[in-house]
Amino acid sequence: MMKRRTFLRLGGASGAALLAGRPALSTADESALLGEIEKQVLWRNRDGGAVTWFHPRGCMIPRTEGKPLALMTLQEIAGSDYFGPVHWTLSDDLGKSWTDPAAIPSLGRRPVEGHEGLEEGACDVVPEYHAATDTVLAMGHNVYYRGAKFSVADQLARYPVYSVRKADGTWTERKVLEWDDPRGAKSYSNGSGQRVTLPDGEVILSLCFHAGEGDRKVVGVRCSFDGSTLAIKETGPALSLPIKRGLLEPSVTRHGERIFLTMRAEDERGYVAVSEDGLHYGEKKAWTWEDGEALALSTTQQHWLTHSDGLYLVYTREDATNSKVIRWRSPLWVARVDTEKLCLIRETERVVLPLVGDGVNEPDEVGLMGNFHVTNATPGESWVTVGEWRPRREATGDTLLARLHWERPNRLVSSD
Known part of the structure; x- marks a missing residue:
């Protein structure tokens, strides 16, 4: 029986040890691992009478007694790439209820x-609990606005910015993740990216960067973090794709002894690569099914869902039901990853959050769900959170949480 108090184990050797010596799972076992998926509406605004909360991204903070505390960052969306100040909210009942968002x-x-x-703002923020310092590191990147819109002509240097929530509940001043490499002279970012925190407190992440050329590249990064300052210690060789804007919005996770990287692209594909150290990645590979058929993806991020018995990808893709939906950004899907072949297993694919409406005849009524996040909440449950929005319906939409129930406990989330 799983006890109620839980916290997220931080990768590294301890996570690898959990996987050591386990027999390979059959396809039937893999497909049976993920159980029921429930949809919960956190904030409603399809009628336009409230706030459309966007970029909802959570993490779990352990407590000495009872359930962990869930913390989520989020911000209002009022137009394309036009966001309000970053807010935060808490839940002490595993996401059933949340405090009013505060800036x-x-x-x-x-x-x-x-x-x-x-004006300079911040967006694409991802909070993650850092056990070694008992803090939450909330990092996104800066963005520029003129009036009530994203200022295309005034995008000065772009770079990661972060604030730290200390154990006493207060937030620090904004800081910049400094990178003096000329390759990132115009822009470098980890916006919307999942990170890996190692047992010693160091942080593995990836940066998307460019110095003014058209296509962005992605590089693996190792950082130190002392509870106050995040600092780059080492970077690896870059991955590239010289098509349109290149490789974007990279996310990393640890599974077994390896670091897995997934990347958004603009050639109707997404890409995956793997590394032993989070710095030196092998050749990137387009996401495909196990038979080699490529997934049709339209310049949208993907994120990892990790379980001690398997690795999954959450994504959007082309489907007969969403042919007219912008960038096919509804529904949200999940599928099991074959970690040796670096492909998805077709028969494990499930809908995480369904398309609401008619994506062929009335696509403007469909809420887009391309900016989402994954949180391992308890050994029995993981979450996918997303703020849907309808760009041609005055940016209205609901903020959603999908509860993914596991048939076997996720030993990457410890209980005691």
Whole structure:
């Protein structure tokens, strides 16, 4: 029987040891691992009477007694790439109810010196609990606005920004993840990216970067974090795709002894690569099914769902039901990853959050779900959170949480 108090184990040797010596699972076992999926509406705004909360991304904070505390960052969306200040909210009942969102003071907007009327904000924030320092590291990147819209002509240097929630519940001032490499002179970002925290407290992540050329590249990064300052220690060789904007929004996870990387692209594909150290990745490979058929993906992020007995990918793709939906960003799907062949197993595919409406005849009524996050909440349950929005319906939409129930306990989430 699983006890109620749980916390997320941080990868590394301890996670690898859990997998050592286990027999390979049959396809039937793999497909049976993921059980019931439930949909919960956290905040409603399809009628436009409230706030459309976007970028809902959570993490779990252990407590000495009772259930872990869930923390989520989120922000209002009012147009394409136009976001309000970053907020945060808490749940002490495993996501059933949440406090009213409150602004993180350091992740709001501020005027840009020397550029009258231009404001710098923050977006694409991902919070993750850091056990070694008992803090939450919430990192996204900066963005520029002029008036009530994203300022295409005024995008100055872009870079990761973060704030730290200390054990006493207060948030620190905004800081920048500094990278003095000229390859990132125009932009470098880990926005929306999943990270891996090692047992010693170091952080593995990936950066998407460019110096002004058209296509972005992705590089593996190892950082130190002392509870206050995140600092880059080492980077690896870059991965590239010289098509349109290149490789975007990379996310990493650890499964067994390896680090897995998934990347958004603009050639109707997504890409995966694997590394032993999170720095040196092998050749990237387009996401396919096990028979080699490529998934049709339209410039949208993918994220990892990890279980001690298997690795999964959450994504959007082309389907007969969503042919007119912008970038096919509904529904959300999940499928098991073959970690040796680096492909998805077709018969394990499930719908995480369904398309609501008619994606062929009335696509403007469909809520887009392309900006989502995955959280391992308890040994028996993981979450996928997303803020849907309808860009041609005044940016209205609901904020959703999908509860993915496991048939066997996820030993990457410890209980005691």
